[in-house]
Amino acid sequence: MSEHHKESFITKYVFTMDHKMIAKQFLITGMFMGVVGMLMSAIFRVQLANPGESSILYSLLPGAWLNDAGGLNPDKYLALVTMHGTILVFWVLTAGLSGTFANFLIPLQIGARDMASGFLNMLSYWFFFIATVVLLSSLFVETGPASGGWTIYPPLSALPQAIPGSGTGMTLWLISITLFVVGSLLGGLNYIVTILNLRTIGMTMQRLPLTIWALLITAILGVLSFPVLLSCGLLLIFDRSFGTSFYLSDIIINGEALHNEGGSPILFEHLFWFLGHPEVYIILLPALGIVSEVIAVNSRKPIFGYKAMVGALLLIAFLSFIVWGHHMFMTGMNPFLGSVFTFTTLLIAIPSAVKVFNYLATLWRGNIRFTPAMLFAIGTVSAFITGGLTGIILGDSALDINVHDTYFVVGHFHIVMGLSAIYGMFAGVYHWFPKMYGRMMNKNLGYIHFWGTFICAYGVFFPMHFLGLAGLPRRYYSNSAFPMFDGLSDINELITFFALAGAIVQVFFLFNFFYSIFKGTKSSQNPWKSNTLEWTTPVERIHGNWPGELPVVTRWAYDYSKPGAEEDFILQTEPLKEGEIEH
Amino acid sequence: MTNILIVVVVILLLATLVQIVRVSELLSDIKNKDVNEVTDKDNNTQGILFLIVGFGFLIFVVWQMVTWNHLLLPPASSVHGAQIDTLMKISMGLILIVFFVLSPILFYFLYKYRGKKSNKAYFFSHNNKLEVVWTIVPTIILTSLIIFGLKTWDKSMNVDVSESTTIIEVYAQQFNWNARYSGQDNTLGKANFRLVKGSNILGVDMLDASSADDKMSREVHLVIDKPVLLKFRSQDVIHSAFLPHFRVQMNCVPGMTTQFGFTPTKTTAQMKETEGDDFEYILLCNKICGASHYNMQMKFIVETQEEYDVWLDSQENLESKLLTQK
């Protein structure tokens, strides 16, 4: 069926409808934004350790607003923090992660020629691309980019008089996010419909690799929660530009009383976090899916408790819609409501714990092969344990009084969502690079990259818990205004040291990635001896994925080291032997 | 100059990397082996590394807990805060135990089951008993945490306001705090943002009978062991009133009034004895609110009834402050 037109450069690399190429577009854009976001964090980390000394790093970033007089003043600091958060949450770990692996893996692992709609898929990328351009363009605005935090709470984000970034910068932020959401929704529709309809013969839902389950559930979360961000943003746009009062009431700013009455900033928080919490699982679940696959392949063992793993994903996804209030314990909400949210939030710990135990059980008595992908997958499990546990503190409303909005939170979410997801993304890149480019990434550079990252990342984020327990609030330009924080400067310097070292270590990855695209050693068809369908396609990229008929699936994805088999893996297309029972 | 230096360093780094990769590829060509194949030797090194670095990480964590312990907040100076501290200790203890059990297991498994070409993994795809156990155990532990947590929450948030509770308004604006005492009648006069003008910075409605005896102040004095109810308002954007030593935090939202009640249990003087002479109770802003968010503070002073009375008497009430000026 695969019609072979001659592909021009434009249709092959730019306006392509091939899911594999679109995946690479997402990956490269995500990586680029990752570098930008990381540089921003380097700049403000230097500020926190040695106020006023980060200027050398400015020239690495686009945008002139950093360079003008005064160096890194508080406004610019907040702008950087905001852009850093926005970029990493949405650009790198939503689009970069889901966009890459959903596009790449869904058709390949379910045995389809392409996505349900190649056109929508292409559109999804280009919406994302334009969103990227708009977001970056806000770095060149005179008043700087949005600066009210990535959560853009009004009234701060609604009033240019309150902070310069809430002028043009914020407008561009909102436009950009709107485009971003439209792109994500188009992608999400496609992922869901593809998985539900285009599975090849024999690929029942019970035989789906866990990556696909995770991506499916992620897409469902996205389709249900992103529209809420749109409506939340729309009301904000009206308040900002057209004088409505949805979120504004009783405000005097710069000595001037505004006409707005009757609105409620708390309404914004409800709408925002109704998206916001599912969003953290939109970030995390694909990573957990990738990790499940990579750990099973490299332990040479079936993933332990496949059904429980799927069940846990479903439960986490469901619960994620009824816990958003845990971000709002301190807004003066009805204490009873707070209790309800504490209850639902702590419930999430149960499926999360099950996932961790199942990963450990998968490693137990395995024959572990430490590929770079496997190292990062383990990194995810470790980060998920470390970061998930502190969630038990934050989800408890009574304890949140103490640590809400402090560095404890910053430490928590960077480990559980930042590190887990970034490691999952690295694991995915190392694991499927041979499938993407037909070449291998260098193993030893991968090892260096992992160990450097693993050590530095804990060095950055673990100490932050102590800053938080010492009472240090987040989003502070400097800690010198309060004598009670004077003792914390040692910790801050240590964190910054690790942050800079960690940033440098990423050079090993970037180099390895681009070098290997062109010069890496050639990969064989199934370099990791894996069971799933993508490894039955030819090494060269072809339109339609399989040259002849689509593969027919006869077993689940996890028959590793099955007793009675000669090899320690059995492709999903291998028919069951006489008398063999499926796992 | 520094820029040129950076460029040079980066170029050198890249050149070194290319060389390393080249050399290893050449070597493997000679030995006729695939460089990127994971060998038993690799598995061995990486497994051992996990053991070393993993336990190194755990030691690093312990080191932090020991070295930085003195930097953490002192025990709570309020009644409900003490309960929060207890809950915090229990929760912390629990998660630390889980952390120090699961992480070593992870690192140990990686070392113990590092692969060998000649080995074969054990096919073990599920075990219902095991799975039920490790679903139920966390459920029980969490349930008890939830119950304890909710009780503490309930006690912290639902303060009963009695005659003896002092009512104080805390008013947030970019970028400072103001306080208003409710005076003899213990009732705050009404306020409206449209009335903010001149020295009436809080927009107090002077036509309201309860306003006259209110008193404004740039610092808050409290009486030890006497309950106080703070009422929060904001003039412009969302701020958050954070009193870490009392375990008090509440957002200040324009257009609405929020509140938090507590009872201080240690005077500033007592705290100075244990925490050092420069100790002060401080109110910080804990919600991003603009450029000087990092420096939005107000002093709280806890003292004895006598000291408090002297201070309060010395403060001018609103009637004379606002009305006589006109």
Added chain:
Amino acid sequence: MDIALKNTVKKQLLWVALVSISMFFASMLSAFIVEKGDVDNWKNFSLPTYFVLSTGIIILSSLLLFFIKPALKKGKSIFGLVFIVLILGLLFSFFQIKGWEQLTNQGIYLTGIGSNVAGSFLYILTLTHLLHLVGGLVGLCISTIKSKQNLYSINNYLGLELTSIYWHFLTILWIILFTFLKFY
């Protein structure tokens, strides 16, 4: 992909999109409910009479769409039918705008000094509904042209089917919004 699968896939894409759009309006409506619950200067409004008219019109247009399949089965031309639906759609939009005019005459504004959150919500809800309806109108335009050229048959009218599903969705959505704004 064979044709049947292609059709199912396209329809499903639409269905999932409708779920997504529903979430958009659900969140907007819950925002409305929450604000009504805790705003003290909530200004109640009475819905413009034009909205009653437009409700009737859109229901009628939706009902008409049900005659398409029988007509196609009998091999009759459906141009007239689709065209009428399109006209009704335009009429609906016209009456919506008339309705807003009526509102401003009542002193209910979308923005500015005299506006109230209640009124703003009313405008935003109807406005976003109308924006979604524009998409439906575009679909109807295309369908009208195609049916004029006799491009549809009982075996091949996916585009029209998709437009109809979307149109019914808009009708139901409007009925929900209308009852809500009227009676809540």
